[in-house]
Amino acid sequence: MPPLHTNLYEVLEIPFGATTEEIKSSFRRLAKLYHPDIPFTGSYAKFQSIYFAYQTLTGVSRKQYDETFKKNYAKAFLKRKLEEHPIVLPVSRVRFTTGIMDLAKRGLMRKGFRNKDRRKVTGIDYDLVIDLKESEIIRPVIVVIPLTVRIVCRDCMGSDPHCPACSGKGSYKGYRKLNVEFPVSSLIPSKIFEFDLSKFRPDSFTHFKKKFLRVKLLIHKNIPLRTKTAV
Numbered sequence: 001m002p003p004l005h006t007n008l009y010e011v012l013e014i015p016f017g018a019t020t021e022e023i024k025s026s027f028r029r030l031a032k033l034y035h036p037d038i039p040f041t042g043s044y045a046k047f048q049s050i051y052f053a054y055q056t057l058t059g060v061s062r063k064q065y066d067e068t069f070k071k072n073y074a075k076a077f078l079k080r081k082l083e084e085h086p087i088v089l090p091v092s093r094v095r096f097t098t099g100i101m102d103l104a105k106r107g108l109m110r111k112g113f114r115n116k117d118r119r120k121v122t123g124i125d126y127d128l129v130i131d132l133k134e135s136e137i138i139r140p141v142i143v144v145i146p147l148t149v150r151i152v153c154r155d156c157m158g159s160d161p162h163c164p165a166c167s168g169k170g171s172y173k174g175y176r177k178l179n180v181e182f183p184v185s186s187l188i189p190s191k192i193f194e195f196d197l198s199k200f201r202p203d204s205f206t207h208f209k210k211k212f213l214r215v216k217l218l219i220h221k222n223i224p225l226r227t228k229t230a231v
């Protein structure tokens, strides 16, 4: 006897709510294929399961089976819906690892010190951390990451030292939000992702400050209280 949660309709290759006639006709069709006496396609196990499905769905126990089926199906349907629907994380879950004040305190903001050098000292080889709760990793996660960009001045295309729009700087500082979706399969504790930011450029005028963005996922039982970081 197959386990009770088996979808008997699937076994008989018919839709839920099929008529008794449909059930009988499908059973006859499948029995001709899978009866143990049939050469090549015959299968005792397969025949047993279609026979069980046929008996259940044409007998007195169908009503009870259908009730359970509906309940389970609704549950499975809701679970699947939830899993398809991504969670958009609040911005507070994105932490930049290089708070300027923090680095300055450690003497790492000296002139000539590059990010690469800072990384060597701090041992942190990623740019930001995303805090996730254990209960969240059953759904895809969308993270909105604010990033600094330089935007080439469209008035002078960066070439007029007397341009009033950019006061001759050629470009100005701006912010862009990066929407990144992490599929469920990628939500692995402490995993580090590297994004090639050139692929995220919204237009040819916008340049990200960094070429690559390294993001580390931290998965917690509960989200820890944020320590104050200066940006």
Ligand SMILES: [Zn+2]
Residues within 6 Å of the ligand: 153, 154, 155, 156, 157, 158, 159, 160, 163, 164, 165, 166, 167, 168, 169, 170, 171
């Ligand atoms: Zn300009």
